[in-house]
Each structure stands twice: as structure tokens, then as C-alpha cells.
Amino acid sequence: MNKLVAECFGTFWLVLGGCGSAVLAAGFPEVGIGLLGVSLAFGLTVLTMAYAIGHISGCHLNPAVSIGLWAGGRFPANQLLPYIVAQVIGGLIGGGVLYLIATGQAGFDVGGFASNGFGEHSPGGYNMTAALICEVIMTMMFLLVIMGATDERAPAGMAPIAIGLCLTLIHLISIPVTNTSVNPARSTGVALFAGDWAISQLWLFWAAPIVGAVLGAMIYKYIGAKSK
Secondary structure, three states: OOOHHHHHHHHHHHHHHHHHHHHHOOOOOOOOOOOHHHHHHHHHHHHHHHHHHHHHHHOOEEEHHHHHHHOOOOOOOHHHHHHHHHHHHHHHHHHHHHHHHOOOOOOOOOOOOOOOOOOHHHHOOOOHHHHHHHHHHHHHHHHHHHHOOOOOOOOOOOOHHHHHHHHHHHHHHHHHHHOOOHHHHHHHHHHHHHHOOHHHHHOHHHHHHHHHHHHHHHHHHHHHOOOO
């Protein structure tokens, strides 16, 4: 149970810290943190939680990561569903707390609420195909880095830094395309508060990261195989 609570808290922090930076701080007049700041915030949430709970639950914070690690032989199938449920609950709590904070500002407009989208709801107007390709490839690379950085042959204690910086890089690349998901729990946590289009497009931000995660795990399983 402590693993599930850790995953819930960790995903809560990812959504509150990452999406919170986008909703509350990105466009703050004159001193807003912008795209670079939001990208860094997402990376920092994972980096900090990896050190805080990595030794407890593995710090997945992401259904796609859990599924990818299972596909790569690093995670047992019987723990998948509990982990995913805990992550989604944590994401929803994070989205809820962010909603309570954000609506405390006079005249606040929920708008997209840092939700992921494509077509007219893509920050850069990218279509569904571009969004699908982007999310699959970004999540694939994320899993490749996660599995490599946590390999027993990798430098000890450095995995959180590599993984956090990888997520930062992913956001720097793909925020203009989809607002960056690579994480179904992150997408769900805010989409339910944005409603309407965010919920109708949510399927892509479950399907694409999961496919990408499995691909990344399979690739690392091959290239990372120990030589006989």
C-alpha cells in the first residue's frame, strides 16, 4: 500500500507542479516563466520525486511508464492496475487543488487549463497526425532514457537527473504541438476540469504514450541486452 500512496503523492506533485506552472506562472505579467519555465518545472517535479520516492515505489508517476516497464521486463503485471489507479487519482487531486487555487483569482477563466490537445486545441495548431507521432516518439525516447538510466550498469544515483532533464527536453520540443503529455495521468488530471474538448481528445493522450512507452521499452530491451 505504501507504494501506491507514494505513486499517488508523486503524480499529484507532477500535475500540481507542472500544470500549475503553466496555469499560474507561465503568463504572469512581465515576469512569467514562459515555455522554458514550464518545461523546467515538469522536469523538476520528476527529479525531486525520484529522489523522494524512487526507493519506495520506483517513482513511475505515469501509467505509460508503468506499462512500458512491464513490457521491458522491469515491472510485474499484477501491480499494473493498482499503480495506474493510484497515478490517475493523484493526477486528479493535483488538478483539483490547482483548480481551487486558480479560481481564487478574480476573473479567472479556466480555458484550456493546461490540457493537451490537437487541431484547434494544439498551441501551435498541429493536426491529429502530428500530435500522435509526437506523443509516440517523445514517450518512446522517455522510456529509453528511463530504462537506460536505471540499468544496474548505469552510474549509481544519477537516474533522477537524467530522467528529469529528459522530461524537460521533451517539453521544450513538444509543448507547441500538444502542450506535451507523454503521461495519461497528467492529461486526465486537468482535462476533467477543462471539460468539453479536452475530454473528447483525451483518448489520444492515453493511446499514444502507451504505444510509445512499449516501443521504447522494446528498443532498450534489445540494445541494452547484456553480451554473452
